[in-house]
Amino acid sequence: MTVWDRPEPPTPPVPLDRERIVAAAVALADEGGLEAVSLRKVAARLSAGPMRLYGYIATKEQLLDLMLDEVHAEILPEEQPGDWRAALGALAHRTRQAALRHLWLADLLGGRPTLGPNGLAVTEARLAALHGLADIDTVMRAVETVSAYCTGAVRREVANLRAERATGLSKRDWQRAHGPHVTRMLATGRFPALAEAVHDGSDVDAEASFTTGLDWVLDAVAAKIAPPPV
Amino acid sequence: MTVWDRPEPPTPPVPLDRERIVAAAVALADEGGLEAVSLRKVAARLSAGPMRLYGYIATKEQLLDLMLDEVHAEILPEEQPGDWRAALGALAHRTRQAALRHLWLADLLGGRPTLGPNGLAVTEARLAALHGLADIDTVMRAVETVSAYCTGAVRREVANLRAERATGLSKRDWQRAHGPHVTRMLATGRFPALAEAVHDGSDVDAEASFTTGLDWVLDAVAAKIAPPPV
DNA sequence: TCAGCGGGAAATACAGTGTATCGACATGAG
């Protein structure tokens, strides 16, 4: 048998590690959303068989955990401002920006405890921002409140953004797209306040809305950690 | 052929409507979480074939929309208190309670626009609570902020609750279950504030925590709709 | 140098999913 007849030896399997797996999964999710992440596709992107992944993760849930922790690395600012308010605000804004880069983050935010190294680091940063400004319990309550707002606001924004994109139209046209239904509902007169809001409310952009609400919540925190001198 | 040989005529299909379908889906989700909801199982519970459902819904997503709207009916109080603060607080608390009755609600909250009749009614109630107390845009911002907090807080609470249940243990034992990991992480010294919080923080029950944060957010709203006389 | 073997990767298998398509049957019209 000549060399030409001899088949190429099978390519040895590419080495794998958690990092590469998570990167592939994140890329997939960035392109097609969380539902585009399947173990088969992740493995395929790494030129591996599906079952190979089970050497690194025990279940798909764990892969999601790793993905969530991965993007938490993007949330941590390189250096933390000394001002607690700026620090908490920056963390919230960076969370929002991370979610706009990785829309699927909105699906995971708040959905599972963030116990990975980056998740813990973000929590640490939040707590550290307020450290010493009030007793521990107040600080914890404050961090939880700001985080909860952040989670909820980001989720709503992404949900609306997806709804707009699903109709493939601009924001103005959106209410016309869902108009047949919403308009009819509003016309029933059962939702007067809502009708007024839709009719008379000015549409502020999402970032401004997020910032406004965030400021309010931070105001509330400020009032608690430094009660006004009576 | 005798009567005895003749088979019973096939039972005519039970009549179906959206209401029954949604009820079956909700029951399934209550028992086994959202992942237990499959079109086949929903249909089976109604003694129908899976494809039968497609006469009433176009896609599984729509079924989830209907389920979400269904539980929003439980959130609406029978009568709304006149006090805006009590009204918004009641809506938030009822949302939380609904989520504790239907844990899967936490998975859907904030994840999609709530355009069904009950969802709109809840939004209407929120807006109505503040109607006239400030300009429309401020009212909208306030409602969005409170809702965002509510969504985030409920999601976090349910996520923690599930994590506890997954280990099958009480809250105290939980940190011992995840201890091997978390404890090791805290021991690295990279998370001093977090370590202090875990060590010195008193564990308040979830409802109190929710209420505290909610009160802070409502305080913030109060400050905006009735600015302190200068 | 060869036999056996151990381990890791791949292939196969399985139960289940959402949904498209097809076939049959019951019912109403002519």
Place this chain on the structure above:
DNA sequence: CTCATGTCGATACACTGTATTTCCCGCTGA
């Protein structure tokens, strides 16, 4: 009685997460 219609169930398909089996490559011992 016959035929059309439209609704429902069965079937089909591509895909999922994961368990199990198979296979092959490189190593070790003789």
